[in-house]
Structures are given as structure tokens and as C-alpha cells.
Amino acid sequence: MTGRHSGIRLVSVDVGGVLGTVAGHSLGTALAAASPHEHSTVVDIVRRALHTHPQTTDELIQHLATELALPARRVRDILRTPRPLLLIPTARALLAGLRDACPDVQVVVCSNLAAADAAHADLVRAELSDQLDAAYFSYRTGLAKGTGPDVFQHIARQHHVRVSEIVHIGDKIDDDVHAPLLAGCRTLWVHPDHTSTPRVAALDRYRTAADLAGAVTELRRWIPDSVPRPTLPVRAAGLIRNTAGQLLLVRGPTDEKFSFPGGRCESRGADSPPQAMVREVHEELRLTVTPGALLWAGWSEGESSAGENKAHFLFEAHLVGTTVPDPDPAEVAEYRWASNNDALHLLHPAEANRLVRITRRQPHGWQYQPRPIRTSEPGTAP
Known part of the structure; x- marks a missing residue:
């Protein structure tokens, strides 16, 4: 028999690359550039060992240094380097427009974030909290995108929705497209070159946009279309x-x-x-x-x-x-x-x-x- 599902009831939004940009190199990019390991290996280490840790302790720095094959001082310097987050000027207005158009849909932030960049979380809360139902940052939840379905299952439980009723918006193919799709979510990939990238899932589960404005426009079409129409069995x-x-x-x-x-x-x-x-x-x-x-x-x-x-x-x-x-x-x-x-x-x-x-x-x-x-x-x- 065909399984039934409801429409989109919750939108999860990534921060970096969607709601804003980081001035200079991001923490993951800086560590990958310094480490002799392959980029994918560094990304996995950062997800597991850094993003899910609640504090930047000496023990954490030493552990990262060992895993990344870097001197502890080098890791400490990278973690302490300022990386201010610059929110898109229209982010607040775009989220407000989405909420007005789809008042029954919850909107949350879900981002892999290290404790070293906790100021990014503070800025999001200060500027956008009245447009959000919740914010999930990995260093606070202990759950990172790309390490399994736990983070999306956690959000689903917290907001009393099914995982299949979540659409996640992000800019990274692994963390924001493949990971939510494997968890059972829908996903909306934000990237300037989205039109030249092969489709990775059916239209009812995967869509693309060039930026946040395009993503909100796509959502305002997708959310009403996602609600199952009454059918006669x-x-x-x-x-x-x-x-x-x-x-x-x-x-x-x-x-x-x-x-x-x-x-x-x-x-x-x-x-x-x-x-x-x-x-x-x-x-x-x-x-x-x-x-x-x-x-x-x-x-x-x-x-x-x-x-x-x-x-x-x-x-x-x-x-x-x-x-x-x-x-x-x-x-x-x-x-x-x-x-x-x-x-x-x-x-x-x-x-x-x-x-x-x-x-x-x-x-x-x-x-x-x-x-x-x-x-x-x-x-x-x-």
C-alpha cells in the first residue's frame, strides 16, 4: 500500500550561506586549509569533535590537534580568530513574509556551529528571534547535521511533526541536502549555480534556489502544493x-x-x-x-x-x-x-x-x- 504523508509543517533554515555570510574563512575552511588531511576527513572531524562540544576547552583543543595532525597552538589560534557573521539585510523581512504567507508552518534555525562561534548564535537570536519558533545550534544540542538523522528527529519530536513534514534549507550538499534527505526530510538547496547541478531527488522532496529570497519564493509555492489533496481510494x-x-x-x-x-x-x-x-x-x-x-x-x-x-x-x-x-x-x-x-x-x-x-x-x-x-x-x- 502507498504510505501517506502530510504536507510541509516546519521549515528548518541553516545560517551560514543562507541567512548570512561569515567574514573571512569559516572555522571549518580554516582548519581544512591548515591540516594535512583530506578536506572530507577534516570536515568529518569538525562535525564529530568540534561542532557538538559545548565549550572550547584545552582538552578539546588538544584532541582536535591530534586528529587534525596540527600543533595545538595552531588550532587554538584558528579557534580564536574573529569570524563575524553578517546577516543578509533582507533576512528578517523575508522570514516575516514567509510567516505571513504560511502562518501554520513553524520556522526554526538549524546550524552546525562551534562554541568558538557562539557570537553567531547570539546575533541570530537578537535579530531574528521574533520570526523564529526555535533555534538549534549543534554546540548546544550536541547534534550535528551530517552525522546521522538525530538532529532532524530531535526537531520533529520537539515540534510534534513528522520528519517527512520538515523541509531544510541550506547551502552545503552533504550537510544540507544529502543528510536531511537520508533522514527523511525534504530539502531546498541554496546555491548561485543551482540550475547547473543535477537533481538529486524528486521534485516533491528536493528543490533549489539561488539565495534566501528565491528560497522563500519557492517555499510559498511548495508549501501549499505539499498538502495532500483529498483522494478517493x-x-x-x-x-x-x-x-x-x-x-x-x-x-x-x-x-x-x-x-x-x-x-x-x-x-x-x-x-x-x-x-x-x-x-x-x-x-x-x-x-x-x-x-x-x-x-x-x-x-x-x-x-x-x-x-x-x-x-x-x-x-x-x-x-x-x-x-x-x-x-x-x-x-x-x-x-x-x-x-x-x-x-x-x-x-x-x-x-x-x-x-x-x-x-x-x-x-x-x-x-x-x-x-x-x-x-x-x-x-x-x-
């Missing part, structure tokens, strides 16, 4: 008989009554009702069938335990190869071969009604759940 099932003429019925793990084997058509892509029936029968029972005649098609109101309205298709299905079901326990708790008469008692009332209609050669129809009829109290108008 379509179920396709198979009426399967063995050589004795008995019908194959199945009961799901949470169902009280039996039904004909089958399942939902996928909401996207090529998945016609007969194709869906063949696929679902194989997934549920490991049986191979070929679709035959369409025996019944119609509408049902409030049939499932979730109370959904559905469109149903019931096909004649012919077994190919083995006739012995091998049910998937996650989908099927029990199966039975039953005569027509027994099936009418075992089936869900709506499914039994379809079987009756088929025997009466009524190939389509509408089924409505009975609703209580309201009667007037004495002395009141009907």
Missing part, C-alpha cells in the same frame, strides 16, 4: 475459484469479516485496477493470477474501519501455477476456500452484497451505509 479485488468452485476469501489482521483478496491502486503512476489486483493478490498470498472479466464496479460509503468512501472493482481472476496460498502475516491473518453460500456468511456485508449482485448479473451499483433516521420529539417540528 480505489480498491481492486479478485474473485478466485478453485477446481471445486470454491471462492478464496481473506481476513486481515484487524478485520472481523472476510473479503475478496486485493488492495488499493497506487495513487500515482501506471497502476490500473486489474494491474493492482494482480499485484495485491501476489503480495498477500504469493499466488499468481491473470485478470479476467470485470464482474462488479461501484461505490461504497463508510465501508472500512476508517470510514472512508471507496470505489471498488471486482475482477474474475484465474490462478496460474500453484493453488496453495502462502499468506503474508502482515496482510492476511486467515484465508478460506468457501462455497457461495458459506461466503455470504463469512464476507463483510458489502462484499457479500457484491457477490449477490454478481450472481444476479448486476455488474455495477452504489452501496451506502444505513444511517439512523432522526425522528421528531413530541411537540417539535420535524
